[in-house]
Amino acid sequence: MEKPELGAGSVLNQWEKGGRKLTKWELCRVVKELRKYKRPNQALEVYDWMNNRGERFRLSASDAAIQLDLIGKVRGISDAEEFFLTLPENFKDRRVYGSLLNAYVRAKSREKAESLLSTMREKGYALHPLPFNVMMTLYMNLREFDKVDAMVFEMKQKDIRLDIYSYNIWLSSCGSLGSVEKMELVYQQMKSDVAINPNWTTFSTMATMYIKMGETDKAEDALRKVEARITGRNRIPYHYLLSLYGSVGNKKELYRVWNVYKSVAPSIPNLGYHALVSSLVRMGDIEGAEKVYEEWLPVKSSYDPRIPNLLMNAYVKNDQLEKAEGLFDHMVEMGGKPSSSTWEILADGHTRKRCIPEALTCLRKAFSAEGSSNWRPKVLMLSGFFKLCEEESDVTSKEAVLELLRQSGHLQDKSYQALIDVDENNSENDAHDHESDVLLTQLQDDL
Secondary structure, eight states: OOOGGGOHHHHHHHHHHTTOOOOHHHHHHHHHHHHHTTOHHHHHHHHHHHHTTTTTOOOOHHHHHHHHHHHHHHTOHHHHHHHHHHSOGGGOOHHHHHHHHHHHHHTTOHHHHHHHHHHHHHHTOOSSHHHHHHHHHHHHHTTOHHHHHHHHHHHHHTTOOOOHHHHHHHHHHHHHTTOHHHHHHHHHHHHHOTTOOOOHHHHHHHHHHHHHTTOHHHHHHHHHHHHHTOOTTOOHHHHHHHHHHHHHTOHHHHHHHHHHHHHHOSSOOHHHHHHHHHHHHHTTOHHHHHHHHHHHTTTOSSOOTHHHHHHHHHHHHTTOHHHHHHHHHHHHHTTOOOOHHHHHHHHHHHHHTTOHHHHHHHHHHHHHSTTGGGOOOOHHHHHHHHHHHHHTTOHHHHHHHHHHHHHHTGGGOHHHHHHHTOOOOOHHHHHHHHHHHHHHHHHHHTO
């Protein structure tokens, strides 16, 4: 897929026109790679291409499960449900039901997820850890930690062995409750389970929770265990180490891990640079973050706006809007595409300068930027903008942003709508959701 902008279907057509007869095995390998590199749109396009050639490609229940998962990610719940209903009954096995459950959980559709789990129980499809793990992740996201315990209890009652994911989610749940003792008790159970070998995710989860609870020494001990369990060419643990050492505030260890990472990896992806820049910014080392940004520019795989966004956000918070705008101009010159978050940062900067027209222009661009359907304005930024509008008696500008929120469907979320009028930082919940999303992603990748 050297030219992904053409679309998977066009690329496959070109291959075949060039005399290459593609097999189902080859195409499934392509799908697997695209899913691995988080390109669900293109992976789904490959399946669409195969579906349009039904006489050549006979798809299985396993293919249906993967398609359903991709449809849920790319086109949403309604399309996933419609696809499920069109499947023949003999295709609707535990994997297909598991994919639909994943889709509901990803959308935080609690009632539908709980109803589907009941159906899976009746059909005998809930006799393995995966559906329980997925539901535990849902309850984590909803901060209903007692329900996580209930899922574990049911598994034990039904003699369903907890797997590594079950334990890792349970650990995260106990940590989110703020109970070091309970989390460590779960870890002891995990160590005594002969079928379980704690992995790097186990210790990164524990480190995250120790950091939240102010247990710095225990957090650093857990991080050393993360590093000891890195195997092969797996880069992801290094990204967690960089992020978590930033949260601990240990710059010496942060740079040591970075140097180790550079010595073992032939190249470092954008996510690695993002993790380091993010940590340095959070530690207040803007100069260090700027140096890493400059180091990234000549080796970048593509211009990822999330990396300069970190610096722009820091400049705005330090009342350096001009510097943020200068970096924005540099981004555009380098061929980077400003994301919705980029425009939101500039809107925040103009709001802090009490410049409503400029802030409104940036917000309009944020709502129209590529990928804006996956973005939602931060509550704190909107609260600040609305407060400024009220202070300046600018009803028109406030209504313009509310209309953008209505058109994008964000105001259908009543909890989000209520928060817009609350001027408080909700970053702790954001971090918690990120931890749960990581666990859910790992479960989905296991399909």
